Amino acid sequence: MRITLRVNNTAHELSVDSRLTLLDALRDVLDLTGTKKGCDQGACGACTVVIDGQRVLSCLTLAAACDGQQVVTIEGLATGDELHPMQAAFLHCDGFQCGYCTPGQILSAICAVQEVHAGVPSHVTRDVRQTVSAATLTDEEIRERMSGNLCRCAAYPNIVAAVRQVLSSEVRS
């Protein structure tokens, strides 16, 4: 079937098998191999991309279902040589070892920060009626909000530090 995939502000007219996942479309058809295939069954978060502003799993998304939607992948974050603040924070905090989960971690972290700025609760928020704020957000909150991205190297403390760094810098500015 024919679809239009809009990835990182570029429209691609594609003819795809209905079974093709968005993950395989990105990697094997568009050669955007920054999005990683980890478990390929919705458990690890390595394939996280952003569709219409929401973080989702590209391995459980059919490409056909994304016709006309806006997809952002890790390749769409930097402006020329200038890294996105979350990419810079992962470098600065050493938020990875092997790097395989990192693209998914970074996209997920960017959305997690946006969700905190929107004030929405998580499972560990004491009272779901509360509006959470970046200034008072606990590490437990960051860990819960990032729980959909597994890191087999266990770089978790530094990933939390990277998210914290971006949250703090945005509060200061």
Place this chain on the structure above:
Amino acid sequence: MNALTFERVPAAADAASAVAGRPRAMFLAGGTTLVDLMKIDVLTPDTVVSVRRLGMSGIDVSDDAIAIGATVTNSQLAWHPVVRDRCPVLAEAILSGATTQIRNMATVAGNMLQRTRCPYFRDVHASCNRREPGSGCDALDGFNRGHAVLGVSEHCIATHPSDMCVALAVLDADVHTLRPNGTTRSIPFRDFHLAPGDTPQIEVTLEHGELITHIVIPHLPAARRSHYLKVRDRASYEFALSSAAVVLDLERDTIRAARLGLGGIATTPWRATEAERSLTGRKASDATFRDAAEIALTGAVAREHNHFKIELAKRTIVRAFATARDANV
């Protein structure tokens, strides 16, 4: 994955007739269950009809009720300010399940129709009456630590995996559907899911091609004092071993009315109505809650590895009620 046709239709009625016309067609919403199970050949539709852009993704709030479109995402619902304010049990239940990525994809109707996580259901080489009627149940004498103790039959002991549905059960939601013949109907939530009995392959009351359009949660002022407690093997991103959804209507320290739903231990989103009735008029003490917990688990049937769930569920109930009682609302 077998070959399939991906179909978009202009309206909900077209989706219903498109699926009704083909025995192996299925609706596709968020895909978190269906695409997952298609990849491991547990579900093998020849056609998927997309229902995500059919105008069913709004939340309408009135004084009497909250009406929730079938394809509202789990995140959208859990983060809605009126849902959080009027029925925290629902927001808490949703936020305790899966991860943000999955909740951003998964829809309300899809969550209600999600399939069990029983490993024998998910393995096409195992015997499973739910997946292949009459083939037997490898869970009965297999590794059944995660399996149900309530609502079980000799043909199936798989748990219903949803957290959200346990909250919807105590909130007395109504499920609104559109049938392929164009008529609509409303199904009380407690009648929607079916215990396995002799036909574990029939999980819900829907006919083939019948489309959930929205659900309605009637306004329940007492639900401001409500809570969802989930007990599991990991701190996050894990299905429940045991969970409880509670609503407490208190007059000082006396219980006017209570509601109790149970998850992780039953084959359907479980409503413990006798335990609820036992609480009416009693003092809201831990001892009272323990009495209700004993009633709720009367008739529980354990297998080799899941006996611990009976006591765990009782303690879950007591703590959930105690937390609701002590909350500042």
